[in-house]
Amino acid sequence: MADRQLYELHASICQTLANPKRLEVIDLLRDGEKSVTEIVEAMEISQANLSQHLTVMRQKGIVVPRREGVNVYYRLSNPKIIKACDLMRQVLLEHLQAGVELARG
Amino acid sequence: MADRQLYELHASICQTLANPKRLEVIDLLRDGEKSVTEIVEAMEISQANLSQHLTVMRQKGIVVPRREGVNVYYRLSNPKIIKACDLMRQVLLEHLQAGVELARG
DNA sequence: TCCTTATATTAGAATTATCGAACATTCTAA
DNA sequence: TTAGAATGTTCGATAATTCTAATATAAGGA
Numbered sequence: 001m002a003d004r005q006l007y008e009l010h011a012s013i014c015q016t017l018a019n020p021k022r023l024e025v026i027d028l029l030r031d032g033e034k035s036v037t038e039i040v041e042a043m044e045i046s047q048a049n050l051s052q053h054l055t056v057m058r059q060k061g062i063v064v065p066r067r068e069g070v071n072v073y074y075r076l077s078n079p080k081i082i083k084a085c086d087l088m089r090q091v092l093l094e095h096l097q098a099g100v101e102l103a104r105g
Numbered sequence: 106m107a108d109r110q111l112y113e114l115h116a117s118i119c120q121t122l123a124n125p126k127r128l129e130v131i132d133l134l135r136d137g138e139k140s141v142t143e144i145v146e147a148m149e150i151s152q153a154n155l156s157q158h159l160t161v162m163r164q165k166g167i168v169v170p171r172r173e174g175v176n177v178y179y180r181l182s183n184p185k186i187i188k189a190c191d192l193m194r195q196v197l198l199e200h201l202q203a204g205v206e207l208a209r210g
Numbered sequence: 211t212c213c214t215t216a217t218a219t220t221a222g223a224a225t226t227a228t229c230g231a232a233c234a235t236t237c238t239a240a
Numbered sequence: 241t242t243a244g245a246a247t248g249t250t251c252g253a254t255a256a257t258t259c260t261a262a263t264a265t266a267a268g269g270a
Contacts, residue, residue: 007125014123020112061200070237080196087189095166156218175216175267
């Protein structure tokens with residue numbers, strides 16, 4: 001596979017992580033699976049909107065669903081996702097300490 | 106600082122990485138600084154467009170410029186950025202091997 | 211100063227992402 | 241099989257991103 005395509009796919013993963021709600025979901029799934037209802041109750045988000053975000057993350061292979069009766073439980077597909085997020089979080093915190101201007105937008 | 110704000114800043118960093126050209130630039134800077142001209146010549150990109158991407162990355166604290174005469178040399182601000190990118194790349198490759206559908210868009 | 215090279219900025223069009231609202235689906239229990 | 245709870249999908253408005261083209265700025269040399 002060409003490098004260009006790899007960069008595209010890589011960018012696609014980053015794009016999936018580039019949303020505060022989705023990052024919060026990932027953080028919530030850090031220690032194991034949670035049902036949609038559990039996630040909704042832990043966040044300030046509508047069920048429909050969460051479902052949209054979960055769809056995006058599912059399609060990109062970030063999370064994996066498991067249906068159990070009426071509930072659907074989601075988990076992270078790969079523990080390295082948390083590692084990557086934590087690394088970026090470290091970069092962020094180090095920059096904040098260094099006074100780098102990082103305001104969103 | 107509130108978690109919500111942290112997630113916003115974190116998303117902002119991911120957003121900055123969520124572009125194939127910018128990822129390619131980061132990869133090019135992996136082993137040390139390069140001038141804008143060097144980067145342009147190593148990629149398929151216009152100078153103006155590269156300058157725009159460098160501006161974004163500069164503002165988000167991903168890269169740091171150093172002017173030397175008429176040239177501006179850019180370097181990564183933090184080696185953890187490469188580590189995070191490499192981790193995500195690993196996740197991507199493992200997913201590809203597992204046959205996960207990751208097509209962009 | 212004037213010219214040239216290197217880099218940055220702006221404007222505008224096209225594409226893409228986000229969210230609320232409304233609606234659809236799936237499953238279980240009664 | 242109908243009701244209700246849990247989850248998913250579609251649509252449309254708004255906002256953000258990306259690129260090209262044109263222009264601007266900065267630095268050095270003749």
